[in-house]
Amino acid sequence: MSPRRFTTLKATLFVLCLGPLASLVYGLLADTLGANPIEALTRGLGDWTLRLLLITLAVTPLRRLSGLNWLLRLRRMLGLFTFFYAALHLTSYVWLDQFFDWAAIWKDIVKRPFITVGFTAFLLLIPLAATSSNAMIKRLGGRLWQALHRTVYAIAVFAVLHYWWMVKKDITQPAIYAAVLALLLGLRLYWALQRRGGAVATPG
């Protein structure tokens, strides 16, 4: 792909990633988010955090399956958008939902498992966002950087659990996210085992 076309593609993706936020903010202002707009906004931001996280995790398998290496160059932006939406999701909870009732928020974090895992996932995202620049990769060294960024697998599991444990009864939606995550992590595991097993593991 030519550098110019790639730049256009990346810019388009950037705008697309802002779409969900724009639509939620519009819904809030136009009062189309239903009877409980604060809940709809917080959940919408959470949904998009999870979706962007899974899209980010899909980059590596897609690249491997399709051979389109330029996909990798979109991954950092997708990861940073995941962090951006996670931060907005948390802000919406702290500000609109709890209105800075720090005592209640702290109680939620230590007492409610779904909030404990969600908050943990957010804390674990911070070092990843902070070390996303080229300079930080250089400073840490490729091996350490990669080891650090593998925590994203745990973060994704926490994020799905956060959703799963929040749902009252109908777990269809979180189960879909869990299945997609299982596929994305399963492919990695499969490839890793194949690499290790080499020729021995594959009978004629």
Add this chain to the structure above:
Amino acid sequence: MLIKRPPDILPSEITPPEVYRGRREFMRTAAGLALAGSLGVQAGSAAAAVKLATRPGPYGTGEELTPWKDVTGYNNFYEFGTDKADPARHAGSLRTRPWTLQVDGLVKRPGSYDIDALLKLAPLEDRIYRMRCVEGWSMVIPWVGYPLNELIRRVEPLGSAKYVEFTTLNDRTQMPGVRFPVLDWPYTEGLRLDEAQHPLTLLSVGLYGEALPNQNGAPVRIVVPWKYGFKSAKSIVRIRFVEKQPVSSWMSAAPREYGFYSNVNPEVDHPRWSQAKERRIGEFLKRKTLMFNGYGEQVARMYSNLDLRRYF
């Protein structure tokens, strides 16, 4: 525990304006409806627009009513889907005529009540109640109905009847949600007999002066304002008087999370979230949840010997 609350009836709300206007409207349309009736128009098809003749009831809240659009657009009624917009979208397929309510079990006079007979069993009252959902949101809803006890005393419970069990319609041709095993269908709920007989407990057939919209549990439902919303069974087809405490659908779905009593209680959290506060639909800041949803003065005495933490 001291709960400050307004007196039962505030002068300003003896007849809410919507209902007042609704009644005038009823007077005007009554003649038209009678004509429609004589022309053989099915009552069911007109049910959604039927204004009900009501009189003011006790227990006002003095609080602003939740808009009709939210009361009828934001519902938990899993028989029509688990999203809160689903019931309004899908409940159109519910047929509310003919409708029979079976009343049986440990009673002297069991029977089947046709919905139109049920509507005339006792005078309909406007009852403005707070509604607190177990999920942490609340509304103020002007229901129409009469005390469930009006029906109970007519069927004469036997001395052995200790509990009352309510059953919701379970028909997959009318209710798309029951095709999925989200809960044990049919939806069942239960009350202790004294709770069911309490003057606050309502057999409701309407809201905002009109017949119940389908998504709110048409044509007949229970309203128990001091308990979490799910205790108030919708679209009921059976009331059974029993000796043993019934197991409700939510109790069997998650016994650790939903108890038989499920009284609104800010001090006993749901295992997964706090019950200390609630968001009143339409308000920005959360408000403190009141013990027994603010009806402590009327109902606390029924639980004076009960450990509310254990019997949540």
